[in-house]
Amino acid sequence: MTEPNPIPSFEEILKFLQAFPIDLQKVYPRSVSSMNGLLYGMIRTGQGKKLFVIGEKELLFKDPFHGKIFHHAPSLKVCDLSPENTLSLMELFPFTRPVSLLNYPTTIGTGDRLGLATPGHVRAVKKFRVRPVLAQQSIRENGQTGRNFKAVIADAAWSVFQENYCEGYGADGDHLKSLDEVRLALDAGVSMITIDLSEKLNFEAFSIPQEAIERRFKGEIDPGDAKVLLHLFLDKEFTFRGSRGDLSIRFSDEEVKRNVLLFHQAIDFSEEVHQFLIQRTGRKPLIDFEISIDEIPFPTSPETHLFLMIALRHRGVRIDSLAPRFIGEFQKGIDYRGEVTSFREQFYRHVLIAQHYGNYKISIHSGSDKFSIFPHIGEMSQGKIHLKTAGTSWLEAVRLISLKDPSLYREMHLQALSAFGEASKHYQVTTDISCVPQIKDLTDLELSGLLDQENARQLLHITYGFLLKSELRDRIFKTLIQYEEDYGSLLDKHIEKHLEYLGAERRE
Numbered sequence: 320m321t322e323p324n325p326i327p328s329f330e331e332i333l334k335f336l337q338a339f340p341i342d343l344q345k346v347y348p349r350s351v352s353s354m355n356g357l358l359y360g361m362i363r364t365g366q367g368k369k370l371f372v373i374g375e376k377e378l379l380f381k382d383p384f385h386g387k388i389f390h391h392a393p394s395l396k397v398c399d400l401s402p403e404n405t406l407s408l409m410e411l412f413p414f415t416r417p418v419s420l421l422n423y424p425t426t427i428g429t430g431d432r433l434g435l436a437t438p439g440h441v442r443a444v445k446k447f448r449v450r451p452v453l454a455q456q457s458i459r460e461n462g463q464t465g466r467n468f469k470a471v472i473a474d475a476a477w478s479v480f481q482e483n484y485c486e487g488y489g490a491d492g493d494h495l496k497s498l499d500e501v502r503l504a505l506d507a508g509v510s511m512i513t514i515d516l517s518e519k520l521n522f523e524a525f526s527i528p529q530e531a532i533e534r535r536f537k538g539e540i541d542p543g544d545a546k547v548l549l550h551l552f553l554d555k556e557f558t559f560r561g562s563r564g565d566l567s568i569r570f571s572d573e574e575v576k577r578n579v580l581l582f583h584q585a586i587d588f589s590e591e592v593h594q595f596l597i598q599r600t601g602r603k604p605l606i607d608f609e610i611s612i613d614e615i616p617f618p619t620s621p622e623t624h625l626f627l628m629i630a631l632r633h634r635g636v637r638i639d640s641l642a643p644r645f646i647g648e649f650q651k652g653i654d655y656r657g658e659v660t661s662f663r664e665q666f667y668r669h670v671l672i673a674q675h676y677g678n679y680k681i682s683i684h685s686g687s688d689k690f691s692i693f694p695h696i697g698e699m700s701q702g703k704i705h706l707k708t709a710g711t712s713w714l715e716a717v718r719l720i721s722l723k724d725p726s727l728y729r730e731m732h733l734q735a736l737s738a739f740g741e742a743s744k745h746y747q748v749t750t751d752i753s754c755v756p757q758i759k760d761l762t763d764l765e766l767s768g769l770l771d772q773e774n775a776r777q778l779l780h781i782t783y784g785f786l787l788k789s790e791l792r793d794r795i796f797k798t799l800i801q802y803e804e805d806y807g808s809l810l811d812k813h814i815e816k817h818l819e820y821l822g823a824e825r826r827e
């Protein structure tokens with residue numbers, strides 16, 4: 320092979336690599352690139368994915384990656400995807416480092432629980448004028464999958480390199496509930512944080528009787544704060560003009576007090592995190608900042624949304640996206656349940672408030688598979704939106720297994736059934752297990768059809784943590800890796816369908 324500048328053909332590289340004792344299984348064709356006279360790329364070996372570097376011996380020694388060098392003309396270095404080498408990758412190929420996606424109207428959080436789904440996600444988003452948040456995990460998900468933020472970002476970085484996706488991607492520390500969790504995510508290199516206010520909210524504020532409101536307001540709220548808040552909201556009309564009708568909101572004394580009681584700790588926490596972000600990154604945070612109140616017991620009314628935003632703004636807190644809890648049901652892995660017309664009306668009001676109070680995005684959580692409302696979301700928001708999906712990439716993995724290794728699927732299905740009782744305590748789902756067909760009555764060819772039925776989808780969706788911790792784990796990964804191209808195609812199709820229904824603009 321000649322010296323690596325310009326890039327040799329794929330066949331030449333393959334032939335060159337095959338001459339070495341490295342248990343080569345595959346070369347990832349899109350990963351090959353040249354830099355400073357060296358040739359870089361990704362391979363799969365019997366010991367997992369590796370980085371290869373080809374070039375003159377002297378240059379290889381200067382190259383920052385650590386690995387085993389095979390002397391030849393030119394020489395070859397084979398490197399593990401270690402934390403150390405991940406840092407070097409981000410130095411040498413800056414596009415592999417997560418970045419703020421503030422300037423892009425449409426963003427989609429794809430998340431990759433297995434560390435195997437990102438290449439498929441990238442293939443889908445490349446077709447549209449959108450940017451992806453490829454690394455997106457909550458502490459809860461990391462607990463279920465046995466990973467941490469650093470490992471999640473490393474997996475995304477190497478996948479981005481493998482696919483040569485140079486346009487920039489985000490990494491989201493999702494549903495963070497304390498300053499310590501925020502610090503942990505930032506230390507790992509996230510470019511976005513989502514704080515979850517659910518544990519800071521006083522839900523009773525909207526259920527206790529009026530007399531109790533007065534008493535608690537006096538007892539719990541600092542008199543100075545109380546005066547300012549009442550002044551901010553009372554005797555005012557908040558009017559929002561929009562092309563599909565105007566919105567006008569007034570607060571009564573009681574409504575202000577209920578909202579203050581609901582939010583006062585949450586507002587303190589949001590301010591604390593915002594200050595911390597500014598401290599860490601300078602006056603203009605380069606970290607995208609989302610607030611989520613989607614995992615709370617009642618839907619977020621436009622009034623409550625407006626209250627929160629005005630109160631935050633008064634404290635100098637700016638956000639980039641807000642995840643309300645919408646009306647209807649956003650269950651995991653299935654379509655929206657509820658009245659589409661009312662959803663549309665309320666969603667429009669949230670958008671109007673967001674446009675007027677800092678032009679942040681409305682963020683849709685549990686956004687997988689909500690096909691009946693995606694067109695409305697796309698239209699009402701005019702494409703300024705953040706959509707979070709994650710779990711259905713796992714479901715596509717299960718679909719792949721049902722197609723390629725039916726007997727493994729059968730074992731997973733039975734495990735899921737036995738874990739379901741425990742798993743369902745942690746999710747809001749209405750799964751009716753009695754409606755899931757008995758798999759012993761199904762032929763192998765019929766198994767993948769289960770992934771198109773709501774009850775079976777939810778069964779397999781919420782038990783992912785149990786399955787990944789079970790003795791089936793290695794076989795699950797082995798199958799997904801063996802058929803990684805097919806897995807990529809399933810994910811590509813799946814995410815493409817989401818973006819298409821949202822009305823995202825296609826690239827030429």
Ligand SMILES: [Zn+2]
Pocket residue numbers: 494611613614642684685
């Ligand atoms: Zn959420």
